[in-house]
Amino acid sequence: MSLLLEAQDLHKSFGGLRAVDGISLQLKQGEVLGFLGPNGAGKTTTMKMLTGFLAPTSGSASICGEQVTTGNVDARKNIGYLPEGAPLYGEMTTRDFLLFVAQTHGLKGKDAAERVEEASVAVHLEGVMGQKIETLSKGFKRRVGLAAAIMHAPDVLILDEPTDGLDPNQKHDVRRLIKAMAKDRAIIISTHILEEVEALCTRAIIINKGRIVADDVPSKLKEKSRYAGAVSMLVEAEEVAIIQAGLKTISGIQDIETASEGQGVRVTAIPKRGVAIADAVAGIADKEGWHISQFAIDAGRLDDVFRQLTAGGRA
Numbered sequence: 001m002s003l004l005l006e007a008q009d010l011h012k013s014f015g016g017l018r019a020v021d022g023i024s025l026q027l028k029q030g031e032v033l034g035f036l037g038p039n040g041a042g043k044t045t046t047m048k049m050l051t052g053f054l055a056p057t058s059g060s061a062s063i064c065g066e067q068v069t070t071g072n073v074d075a076r077k078n079i080g081y082l083p084e085g086a087p088l089y090g091e092m093t094t095r096d097f098l099l100f101v102a103q104t105h106g107l108k109g110k111d112a113a114e115r116v117e118e119a120s121v122a123v124h125l126e127g128v129m130g131q132k133i134e135t136l137s138k139g140f141k142r143r144v145g146l147a148a149a150i151m152h153a154p155d156v157l158i159l160d161e162p163t164d165g166l167d168p169n170q171k172h173d174v175r176r177l178i179k180a181m182a183k184d185r186a187i188i189i190s191t192h193i194l195e196e197v198e199a200l201c202t203r204a205i206i207i208n209k210g211r212i213v214a215d216d217v218p219s220k221l222k223e224k225s226r227y228a229g230a231v232s233m234l235v236e237a238e239e240v241a242i243i244q245a246g247l248k249t250i251s252g253i254q255d256i257e258t259a260s261e262g263q264g265v266r267v268t269a270i271p272k273r274g275v276a277i278a279d280a281v282a283g284i285a286d287k288e289g290w291h292i293s294q295f296a297i298d299a300g301r302l303d304d305v306f307r308q309l310t311a312g313g314r315a
């Protein structure tokens, strides 16, 4: 797969604040890369530098081999950018706004109209083309932003919190659109929704205080969680003490957590790092005849990894 985006040692300081402090990354066709990080981590600042909207203090980025700078129009041709928040120009109709965007990419007349048609069909805007943008629901405003971002069929899409503020159905729709668009492009999305990363991203980068603290496929990131390989059981409340005592005899277990769940209690046995405990737990449960209504092995939890890696984020 071809390399579509490359960033080398990007830095951005605002006064004394190092908002982005040495970010390097590469992105290939077909990848959907999730940018995760607490508020103020530097995600938006990085995206703005990758799209040429903000000049880095030092470092460089290239898209499809073209150096990105605030003035390089050729590089910008290959990038679609969905900024945070809603599109401007609320007084315009969807069609007029998209025609305006098409014109900013140098398209005119019939070509512009055709491209607007294609982009609006791709994100299902057909029913609202004559409606003023300010009267659209948040979900449709987001789609207008997406249509604008893909207007010139860019190879790289950079989407800042694309599902922010949407209801669960709209989130689902926008995620489906992003997945469909990923096939022949490379996409970066920033998000605070960890389930979105698992649903959508082929890779995730966690940023904290302007630096990359993890870069891996979501399943591998989850393996860094203390819950990776944990055994979780739904048991009867009156058996909890016996079960805890039994679990304490297994040397590979480092911690046991309990939480009420419905009529029962969920008992989670957390392994020492890298130790497989499921067979030992199942063995003792069988031998002692524990009443277990659910037994599951945890793949690890992204929220737990996120907390571990970003503790002490910027205020």
Ligand SMILES: Nc1ncnc2c1ncn2[C@@H]1O[C@H](COP(=O)(O)OP(=O)(O)OP(=O)(O)O)[C@@H](O)[C@H]1O
Pocket (backbone or CB within 6 Å): 014, 017, 019, 037, 038, 039, 040, 041, 042, 043, 044, 045, 046, 314
């Ligand atoms: N134009 C600016 N002038 C001064 N400081 C800025 C500017 N833009 C961003 N910052 C600061 O840089 C840091 C990184 O901000 P950025 O918006 O990139 O974070 P983020 O990870 O996108 O956060 P969020 O999740 O809240 O959107 C923050 O401390 C922010 O206040």
